Amino acid sequence: MPIRYIDQLKDLKGKKVFIRVDFNVPQDDKGNITEDSRIVGAVPTIKYALEQGAKVVLASHLGRPKGEKKPKYTMAPASKRLSQLIGKKVIQAPDCFGPEVDKLVDALKPGECLMLENVRFYPGEEKNDAEFARKLANGCDIYVNDAFAVSHRAHASVEAITKVIPTIAAGFLMRNEMTFFDKAMTNPVRPLVAILGGAKVSGKLEVLEKLVNKVDKIVIGGGMAFTFLKAMGYSVGKSLVEDELIVTAKKVMDKAKKRGVTFYLPVDCIVANAFDAKATNFVTTVQEIPEGWMALDIGPASATLFAETLRDAKTVIWNGPMGVFEMDAFARGTFAVAEAVGNCFATTVIGGGDTDAAVNKAGVADKVSYISTGGGAFLELLEGKTLPGVKALDVKSK
Ligand SMILES: Nc1ncnc2c1ncn2[C@@H]1O[C@H](COP(=O)(O)OP(=O)(O)O)[C@@H](O)[C@H]1O
Ligand SMILES: O=C(OP(=O)(O)O)[C@H](O)COP(=O)(O)O
DSSP states (O other), X not given: OOBOBGGGSSOOTTOEEEEEOOOOOOBOTTSOBSOOHHHHHHHHHHHHHHHTTOEEEEEOOOSOOTTSOOGGGOSHHHHHHHHHHHTSOOEEOSSSSSHHHHHHHHHOOTTOEEEOOOGGGXXXXXXXXXXXXXXXXXXXXXXXXXXXXXXTSOOTTTTGGGGTSSEEEEOHHHHHHHHHIIIIISSOOSSEEEEEOSSOHHHHHHHHHHHTTXXXXXXXXXXXXXXXXXXXXXXXXXXXXXXXGHHHHHHHHHHHHHHTXXXXXXXXXXXXXXXXXXXXXXXXXGGGOOTTOEEEEEOHHHHHHHHHTTTTOSEEEEESOSXXXXXXXXXXXXXXXXXXXXXXXXXXXXESHHHHHHHHHTTOGGGSSEEESOSHHHHHHHHXXXXXXXXXXXXXXX
């Protein structure tokens, strides 16, 4: 598919360049960014545009505010971090469109940079609404997508906007991600092991239905595991479960069996009486999760079992922490898997904001072959999909 990159555009000087980035970065309770690799990853594109004399308008989402203005999800901390990284002021807009934003965009000088407020503060973003895309575009001359991690979402600032702004291109982060994928993942060396965890059960479980056709082993931990365990008939107490996906979970397991794909689930877990760092907790088998308790990490036997699955692996892809690693009491399983991935003799790929944070926290980031900024986006590429955000950049369709 013919995609144009930002350095193939002729003249950016004085042009209003809208850059979609993914600054959906993990933060602590006080709003401090705990992992900034998605911001660091977009810096080359932003710097390039600024150095070429563009007037840069940045847009991103953060979290899932569900179409409402929730202060917790402001882009302000990300703007601040970006400003430190590029050594330049980043103006934080109070909204993502409207008269005040118009004024700020009109006042931009070449080489200056404005960050719009969270695009998911409006329902039009996730609805891929054309009118909302027009409001966001705000008369910009050029659209650049450097948000690989959200390019699996056909949302207004990723998809609809490419029909509004006349010139479209991809950024350098996008180029790096796609180049790595083409080189290492189109025909991966086998056995290929996929380790999945985290909390985004809906979305990633559906992806698994297709991934089963591509991988040799599947390892499931984190919040994701309990929908599978419930599908197998276990009582999982108050653990994270998406009941409407139990049928899909069964389908995935059946398909894996038919294809001869080995499927691993936790055999033990750490249960807690509340979702709290200081909650009472203990290790138990997955058959014995007490009523009213929730599993917040895999247990030690599962960590050993999961590490064992990597012994003969030649390619490993990992997305989603094994537990609530942000709390020390529930971080051991994630760190054990991070160690195992870091030390195995395979091409290892980590993806997703929280998984990247976990790998950094575990101190094994240097030992993995490739860290992708995308979790779901990377998995959907692996599934064989053309991401809607990438498809929208096809210059032939313009
Ligand atoms: N057993 C669990 N119960 C609830 N949440 C969990 C559990 N295991 C992991 N998580 C949470 O999953 C989140 C990360 O999930 P996800 O967004 O899917 O990963 P990524 O950002 O790497 O793609 C983390 O915040 C972590 O606390
Ligand atoms: O964090 C992201 O995806 P990931 O958790 O799959 O890595 C992206 O920013 C997309 O966010 P979304 O899953 O709320 O659409």
